[in-house]
Amino acid sequence: LIKPVASVAPPHPKIITITYQITVGHPLVRELHGEWVGTSSAQIMAASAIQRERFGGLDPATKAKLDQIIAGDRHRLLADIVRGRPDLILTDDRLFDDTHFDWWAWANADPQLARVLSGYHKVGVVRHRIIVWKRNLTLAGGERMRFEPDDVSSLDP
Secondary structure (H helix, E strand, O other), X not given: OHHHHHOOOOOOOEEEEEOOOOOOHHHHHHHOOOEEOOOOOOOHHHHHHXXXXXXXXXXXXXXXXXXXXXXHHHHHHHHHHHHHOOOEEEEOOEOOOOOEOOHHHHHHOOHHHHHHHOXXXXXXXXXXXXXXXXXXXXXOOOOOOOOOOOOEEEOOO
């Protein structure tokens, strides 16, 4: 992730992730001499709840409790993005069991988060999985990722 993300990042970027993966954000921030703006390392609680709901067979009380966990992670994410104003947001397209899950769509399902996230645009997909979003008003850094073969699977014009 380092080289392609660095190619679009401003100096000392503020970064947050929307993913279940706790291993994406903090190591990248350290390598880019940036700032982590989240209060948690990932949406791991929401991911667990989402995956459990996918299995089905839940009683209403359990479903309600899992929905609260998911809403709590969305609320925390919203507060982190509003407070921290990240230059870059990295999202994933998987859950724990490697099944497809669109974390950007998950975040945008909340109207308040959708309004905040509308201030970002996609600048690339690294390793066919990690989507990089850049704040529209972040002028420093490139708008298209520079990459080695196989680092990035797609770029937006």
